[in-house]
Amino acid sequence: MAFHSLQHRIVVVFVGLLLLVMTLVLLLVRHSDERIVAAEMERGLDAGSVVFTRLVEHNSAALESAAALLAADFGFREAIATLDRPTMRSVLRNHGLRIGAEVMMVMEPAGPVIAETQRRGDPHRFPFPDLFDKARAEGSSVGYQFMNDGRLYHMVLVPVLAPKLIAWVAMGFPVDDRWAATLSQMTGLTVSVIRREAGQTMVLASSLEEEQRVALAAALAAMPDGKVLTFNRERYQTRLLPLGSTAVVALQRSLDAAEAPFRSMQIALLVMALAGIAVFAAGSVLFARHIASPVNQLTAAARRIAAGDYDEPLPTLAPDEIGALARSFEHMRDGIATRERKILKLAYEDALTGLPNRTWFLETFATLPPDAPAAIAVLDIDRFALINNALGHPVGDRLLAEVGARLARVVTAPALVARLWGDEFAFLLRDADQATARAFAETLLAALHAPISLDDQRVDVEGSLGIALFPADGRDATTLLRRAELAMSRAKCTHAGYAFAAEVNGEPPHEQLSLIGEMRAALAGQEFVIHYQPKLHLPSGRIVGVEALLRWQHPQRGLVAPANFIPFAEQTGFIREITPWLLERVAEQTALWHGRGLSLVASVNLSAHDLLNPQLPEHMRLLLGAHALPPDSLCLEITESALMEDPDLALHHLSQLAALGLKLSIDDYGAGQASLAYLKLLPVHEIKIDRSFISCVTVSPKDAAIVQSTIQLGHALGLSVVAEGTEHAADLAWLRQRGCDIAQGYGIARPMPAQDLPAWLGKYTPDIPAANPPRLLRT
Amino acid sequence: MSARAVVTAILLGACLQATAGTLVAHVVGKDGMPVEDAAVVLEPLAGGAGVRPVKAEIAQQDREYMPYLTIVPRGTVVEFPNRDPFKHHVYSFSPAKVFEIKLYAGKAAQPVVFDQTGEVALGCNVHDWMEAYVLVVNSNHYAKSGTDGHAMIGAVPPGRYSLRLWHPRQRAEAPAQDIEIGADTRALQLVLDVAPRVARPKPPPDAEDY
Numbered sequence: 011m012a013f014h015s016l017q018h019r020i021v022v023v024f025v026g027l028l029l030l031v032m033t034l035v036l037l038l039v040r041h042s043d044e045r046i047v048a049a050e051m052e053r054g055l056d057a058g059s060v061v062f063t064r065l066v067e068h069n070s071a072a073l074e075s076a077a078a079l080l081a082a083d084f085g086f087r088e089a090i091a092t093l094d095r096p097t098m099r100s101v102l103r104n105h106g107l108r109i110g111a112e113v114m115m116v117m118e119p120a121g122p123v124i125a126e127t128q129r130r131g132d133p134h135r136f137p138f139p140d141l142f143d144k145a146r147a148e149g150s151s152v153g154y155q156f157m158n159d160g161r162l163y164h165m166v167l168v169p170v171l172a173p174k175l176i177a178w179v180a181m182g183f184p185v186d187d188r189w190a191a192t193l194s195q196m197t198g199l200t201v202s203v204i205r206r207e208a209g210q211t212m213v214l215a216s217s218l219e220e221e222q223r224v225a226l227a228a229a230l231a232a233m234p235d236g237k238v239l240t241f242n243r244e245r246y247q248t249r250l251l252p253l254g255s256t257a258v259v260a261l262q263r264s265l266d267a268a269e270a271p272f273r274s275m276q277i278a279l280l281v282m283a284l285a286g287i288a289v290f291a292a293g294s295v296l297f298a299r300h301i302a303s304p305v306n307q308l309t310a311a312a313r314r315i316a317a318g319d320y321d322e323p324l325p326t327l328a329p330d331e332i333g334a335l336a337r338s339f340e341h342m343r344d345g346i347a348t349r350e351r352k353i354l355k356l357a358y359e360d361a362l363t364g365l366p367n368r369t370w371f372l373e374t375f376a377t378l379p380p381d382a383p384a385a386i387a388v389l390d391i392d393r394f395a396l397i398n399n400a401l402g403h404p405v406g407d408r409l410l411a412e413v414g415a416r417l418a419r420v421v422t423a424p425a426l427v428a429r430l431w432g433d434e435f436a437f438l439l440r441d442a443d444q445a446t447a448r449a450f451a452e453t454l455l456a457a458l459h460a461p462i463s464l465d466d467q468r469v470d471v472e473g474s475l476g477i478a479l480f481p482a483d484g485r486d487a488t489t490l491l492r493r494a495e496l497a498m499s500r501a502k503c504t505h506a507g508y509a510f511a512a513e514v515n516g517e518p519p520h521e522q523l524s525l526i527g528e529m530r531a532a533l534a535g536q537e538f539v540i541h542y543q544p545k546l547h548l549p550s551g552r553i554v555g556v557e558a559l560l561r562w563q564h565p566q567r568g569l570v571a572p573a574n575f576i577p578f579a580e581q582t583g584f585i586r587e588i589t590p591w592l593l594e595r596v597a598e599q600t601a602l603w604h605g606r607g608l609s610l611v612a613s614v615n616l617s618a619h620d621l622l623n624p625q626l627p628e629h630m631r632l633l634l635g636a637h638a639l640p641p642d643s644l645c646l647e648i649t650e651s652a653l654m655e656d657p658d659l660a661l662h663h664l665s666q667l668a669a670l671g672l673k674l675s676i677d678d679y680g681a682g683q684a685s686l687a688y689l690k691l692l693p694v695h696e697i698k699i700d701r702s703f704i705s706c707v708t709v710s711p712k713d714a715a716i717v718q719s720t721i722q723l724g725h726a727l728g729l730s731v732v733a734e735g736t737e738h739a740a741d742l743a744w745l746r747q748r749g750c751d752i753a754q755g756y757g758i759a760r761p762m763p764a765q766d767l768p769a770w771l772g773k774y775t776p777d778i779p780a781a782n783p784p785r786l787l788r789t
Numbered sequence: 790m791s792a793r794a795v796v797t798a799i800l801l802g803a804c805l806q807a808t809a810g811t812l813v814a815h816v817v818g819k820d821g822m823p824v825e826d827a828a829v830v831l832e833p834l835a836g837g838a839g840v841r842p843v844k845a846e847i848a849q850q851d852r853e854y855m856p857y858l859t860i861v862p863r864g865t866v867v868e869f870p871n872r873d874p875f876k877h878h879v880y881s882f883s884p885a886k887v888f889e890i891k892l893y894a895g896k897a898a899q900p901v902v903f904d905q906t907g908e909v910a911l912g913c914n915v916h917d918w919m920e921a922y923v924l925v926v927n928s929n930h931y932a933k934s935g936t937d938g939h940a941m942i943g944a945v946p947p948g949r950y951s952l953r954l955w956h957p958r959q960r961a962e963a964p965a966q967d968i969e970i971g972a973d974t975r976a977l978q979l980v981l982d983v984a985p986r987v988a989r990p991k992p993p994p995d996a997e998d999y
Binding site: 082084087088090091174 | 880882887910912913914917919920957
């Protein structure tokens with residue numbers, strides 16, 4: 011069993027140690043008691059044995075004296091000498107009574123009995139020949155003898171001298187219970203006389219009770235030489251001494267009786283030990299609780315802190331070590347609380363506006379109940395790039411901060427406003443349906459309507475709002491945000507102020523990530539194909555060029571749009587392998603067309619990566635040479651954003667390319683942030699207005715204005731102007747009317763494989779406007 | 790004087806009585822050592838002449854009987870003078886003569902007549918260690934061996950005798966043997982198994998008594 015609690019451990023260790031010590035003490039006491047008892051038993055038995063032996067000797071001497079006294083009696087001697095038997099018997103009885111002898115006899119010197127107290131009758135010999143022989147040899151003899159009554163007697167045999175030996179007198183004292191009791195009293199031991207004969211053990215006399223004798227006989231029969239005999243549930247230390255030749259005396263002392271006082275002392279000690287342990291256990295519990303309780307309080311406080319609850323201060327504890335720990339904890343709590351506030355601010359707040367950031371927004375969204383409706387709105391400041399360009403970044407930042415403050419005033423809890431990035435803000439509306447969201451959008455746009463003053467400069471701010479509804483438009487924040495952004499783009503296009511995601515088409519599946527790994531295989535497996543989109547020269551109505559567009563004919567996914575893999579090719583550097591391949595194919599195809607008399611200018615898109623590659627100019631030179639192409643039959647299109655990555659290096663490379671005679675074009679013009687001052691320096695031949703402007707040119711007067719001014723600007727700089735994404739005849743007409751040079755888009759032709767182009771060109775009816783005569787192209 | 794010299798002297802003396810014989814007995818124990826206080830008695834086989842009583846005395850002196858052995862012819866009267874300053878109590882339970890005399894210090898006592906042959910053991914009822922023996926014989930020819938074991942019977946009329954050897958502590962009685970006594974001196978070596986005399990405990994004399 012493991013003790014995980016400090017309190018338990020303290021109690022267990024303390025009580026366990028005490029228990030161990032007490033157990034050892036008790037064992038020691040018990041051991042030494044046993045040794046003391048054993049030594050005392052031995053000592054008592056030794057002393058008792060000595061006393062017993064001395065007493066028996068003394069008894070013999072006394073008996074002998076008594077017999078000698080009788081033998082010296084003149085009357086007795088006279089009776090013997092005169093063979094006066096009645097007198098002899100009378101004297102014997104009288105004397106026996108006097109000294110307590112039971113057996114008395116008078117024998118002739120040779121042995122035959124003359125008189126005795128036991129019986130009268132025929133003369134017979136003295137029954138103990140060994141005793142008799144001994145008396146004849148030594149003058150007298152003493153011994154223990156069995157009579158034919160089965161009893162043991164202490165016999166003494168002395169001569170009767172007158173003064174010659176005239177007779178022997180024998181006296182016998184019974185060895186009986188009285189004898190044993192007397193000796194027991196004097197020795198302090200139990201005295202038992204044992205007879206062992208023919209395998210039988212009998213107790214002849216004893217100081218023990220009757221039932222104990224039977225038990226003793228049985229115990230002795232079982233253990234003839236046992237030092238410790240157990241009978242009647244009591245243990246006796248035993249010493250066996252011979253008594254005469256046929257009997258044995260067992261001197262015994264009760265071990266249990268000797269141990270009794272030690273037992274009671276041990277019990278008292280045990281009781282004291284147990285009481286001590288109980289008191290100690292109670293004390294340890296209190297002490298452990300005293301220690302553990304503040305620790306537990308600290309643990310609870312630490313858990314609260316770990317859970318992020320910094321509000322409750324730590325308990326004030328006694329001014330000991332744990333109290334000091336509690337105070338340190340308190341400082342730590344303060345520190346952590348302060349730092350966490352800072353970290354949360356950094357992590358969840360937008361530094362510029364003080365609004366929640368994207369992370370906060372996403373996390374708040376994640377806390378929404380899954381079944382409650384909600385709305386996500388994305389706001390983008392219209393033409394913020396232009397404002398930024400015109401007034402500079404510091405002003406742009408201040409504008410964003412001002413907008414943020416204004417939004418914060420409009421949006422009240424539980425609705426949330428966050429700045430996502432740049433000039434894009436997001437809103438989270440709880441329990442919002444389409445109507446609520448619409449009302450919110452209108453309120454918000456109205457609030458933005460009021461002009462903002464920055465350094466006494468009035469700035470008109472307008473925004474476009476896209477709204478996605480949860481769960482109708484998506485279940486996750488990313489989807490909802492993207493769809494809201496798409497709706498926002500639509501709103502921006504249409505200048506509607508706001509748009510709902512449901513009104514905009516669903517997005518293409520984004521499978522980009524999984525495509526990356528497959529691109530290399532695609533290049534080797536010739537899954538990349540090049541489609542060519544014709545470019546219409548508006549004034550002449552003729553097809554003057556094509557834009558080479560990379561397509562990926564994926565075996566499973568079908569045709570993959572460039573936007574879904576080119577950015578990743580650029581990020582991974584794989585573009586370095588694609589671009590040379592693309593250039594090679596296009597150059598080859600262009601040369602083929604030239605050979606057939608189709609003098610088309612082929613445009614190829616270069617990435618920023620390609621543009622900044624120092625080998626590009628040399629590569630282009632070799633390419634032109636290899637295919638014997640006139641340099642102006644190839645046009646390299648570079649996006650504004652590609653130029654802006656390293657404007658100086660880009661300018662350097664473009665100059666080299668221009669020197670080769672290649673045509674250069676700025677793609678997606680208007681979407682990027684290139685300044686006019688920089689554009690002016692570039693050795694380019696054309697600009698392509700971004701499709702976002704063209705698509706709305708007939709519905710949005712503002713876009714129309716931008717496109718018209720851009721055409722005029724391009725022409726003013728001597729550049730050819732290309733409009734991308736022309737889809738409708740109306741657009742085409744409008745562009746032609748405004749003097750745009752070249753148009754490109756579904757309105758003219760979709761991109762097509764190279765082999766389809768000659769046929770398409772053959773069928774194409776030159777779209778020559780009747781009103782306007784064709785303009786001369788500068789190229 | 791050596792034992793041999795004594796024997797020579799006795800033999801020379803006997804040669805002077807030409808009409809009587811002399812018996813010189815040398816009594817030894819089984820171990821060959823001389824035995825003291827052995828009685829050597831010659832009793833005539835052929836209906837001897839009348840025995841003549843003699844005078845004898847057994848004194849009590851220094852809490853002892855003196856002498857230890859007395860040989861007397863039948864009919865002899867023995868005196869028991871008490872030379873100690875205290876009382877003695879002479880007794881005999883011997884069948885040959887049972888008697889007791891309480892002897893008071895310095896007081897003359899009645900003599901005892903030993904008129905029956907046999908051995909008489911004398912004790913003192915007051916002093917257990919005191920013992921004396923009287924051998925009553927039917928003859929006037931007897932002698933008691935001295936410390937050297939020699940006993941000489943002189944002036945023995947020649948003739949046939951029964952030679953009897955006796956000792957108070959003899960272990961077994963020696964059989965009597967016939968012997969011819971001539972006018973000369975006859976020397977005999979006699980062997981008797983005798984128990985050694987065991988000195989019985991005797992307390993030291995009481996100073997007040999003297």
